[in-house]
Amino acid sequence: MRHFIRSAAVAIAMAAASTVSISAAMAADISGAGATFPYPIYAKWADAYKKETGTGLNYQSIGSGGGIKQIKAKTVTFGASDAPLKGDELESTGLAQFPMVMGGIVPVVNLEGVKPGELVLDGPTLADIFIGKITNWNDEAIKKLNPDVKLPDQAIAVVHRSDGSGTTFNFSYYLGDVSADWKSKVGVDKALEWPVGIGAKGNEGVANNVSQTGGAIGYVEYAYAKQNKLTYTDLVNKDGKKVEPTAAAFSAAAANADWSSQTGYGVILANQAGAESWPMTSATWILVYKKPDDAAATTEALKFFAWSYAKGDDMAAELDYVPMPDAVVKSVEEMWGKDIVDGNGKPLYSGM
Template sequence: MRLMLSSAIVLGALSLAACGGGESSKPVTPANSNASGTAAKASTGGITGAGASFPQPIYAQWAQDYNAAKGSQVNYQSIGSSGGVKQINAKTVDFGATDAPLSKEDLDKNGLVQFPTVIGGVVPIVNIDGVEPGKLKLDGATLANIYLGKITKWSDPAIKALNPDVNLPDAVITTVFRSDGSGTSFNFTNYLSAVSPEWKEKVGAANSVKWPTATGTAGTAGKGNEGVANFVRTVKNSIGYVEYAYAKQNAMSHVSLKNKAGNFVQPSLETFSAAAKADWSSAPGFGLILTDQADANAWPIASATFILVQAKPQDAAKAKATLSFFDWVYNSGDEAASKLDYVPLPADVKALVRESWKQVVDANGKPVL
């Protein structure tokens, strides 16, 4: 299956739209959305969600499979994590999606219940002639210095020292980053903050940051994982960051990264799983950050992705339908997730999540599911 990077993806009953904040270019034309980045309600039946582009490939597959199995529609719009949080708070969708977990304070303040669906990985991708996937090696400090604008050419000694056997051009590096508020950006910048004190001080970690290379010809912005992938595909000597499914399904050249244990690792189910060895029960709203984990095999920029639902929904039937979909996902969606290189949640974590769904109640205070 090839993940299309065109204006919209419709799988089964799922519609995709990419939209967000201001950007330097518009490689993706939004569908089922308006200019302000507000997700549109589905016109007929089903449930609607909006948010992170990180999990869009698996949400698309799950929606198609669920429609085939149950005859029920799920409409999901990829508008970025910030957009997903905004829409669930505005109660214009049945569920929001974010890769940057909300704190307990924010969940309580806005009356939300949060739970994870799968674990994946953010991967740097490059477009350099002759460089095959996984051949280019980078460590955290070098990656941070590229995005800080301190390393400006692929022939820089720091990159060559890590890649003595790779033929790298004496060419200017173009950095590609997200124009919209993005959980993928949060996890990427969270990692850079962990490995680079200078990045932490000057830029920090957030859904949206002031990119040091955003001015001039050194950088360009794209909407969603789709937009970043599209730019890297078309701009020679560029580097960007996307969820691994976008890189793999489009045969893009990803980077091998040096992890906290000092090992160069490739993105895979195994390295994502190694990063996810954590105590989920200890985190309110399951809000674990999985970047820069110490396991010897851990991918350095692993991430869970999360769903947000109203604890006291206005429409209990829609809330029940939403949780029923994710209950089906937990029962029947693991194989599809693995095929797209996402790590399914362990059975004990799924049990904890199902218990947390009791917080979603109707007008009489009874659990909707």
């Protein structure tokens, strides 16, 4: 029933939007840029959407920082970021922000003989590794967490993002929440002055570097770990429970989120309480102009996002992303109908 209702809504929206937009058959590809975190699911949705409607998606997976810059420069129709903009910035730029999907960030390692999920880390130990305090895999702090794992006497090679990254924002937010040292010495941002390690561009770059470097550790969105067959670690969460990265664990972290409490739905999901919660869970957001210069292009983008909300849940689950709750989707689509308008003040979306 959920898919039927959403599908019906998107069909109505597409019909209504045709009065302010060119037809799908003649439409240029929808242009967007930003976060690498959701790229696997955006690519999967885009492929299915093009087969159904004929309209493609040209999405540049360049990192959240790049996506924010491009939407502000108006070189793309939408930007994508895993680090939400705050209310005052949304207000000053005239941007609308809404969450598209949720997922998990996982530590990934390259240790001979260690299988995915076999190694466990906690937040303070992870922070000490990325701050440069822990430099060897047989450090006592790691051994204490892994009494049954044969840890090598091997230097740790830290791999981090080199670009402005929402994945880094959420990763550093979590580390800042569990480590006073991290918070005071490194901080929380999309781009950091890293104390140690080598930088790589995008989730793709970090995944590639870890896979090619013995003794390496990095952090990527879970889909990248699976696609690249990387060894992910389990984590000890806020409740002191060992958890593995799964869609259920990401959902548990988001279960009590109050999306309406923040302007632009900017809720941070890192380090949420709950015995089953994955501590590095994140949403990813879309940015579009409330009064876009190209109303037709933004209309096409909203049609794609509405279609993804309506028909994309199963595809998201296949890649271990978590769809947004129905109540959030309803609220977002109501916001579209109220706030995103053409030059005459006419709503670009009228599906509700």
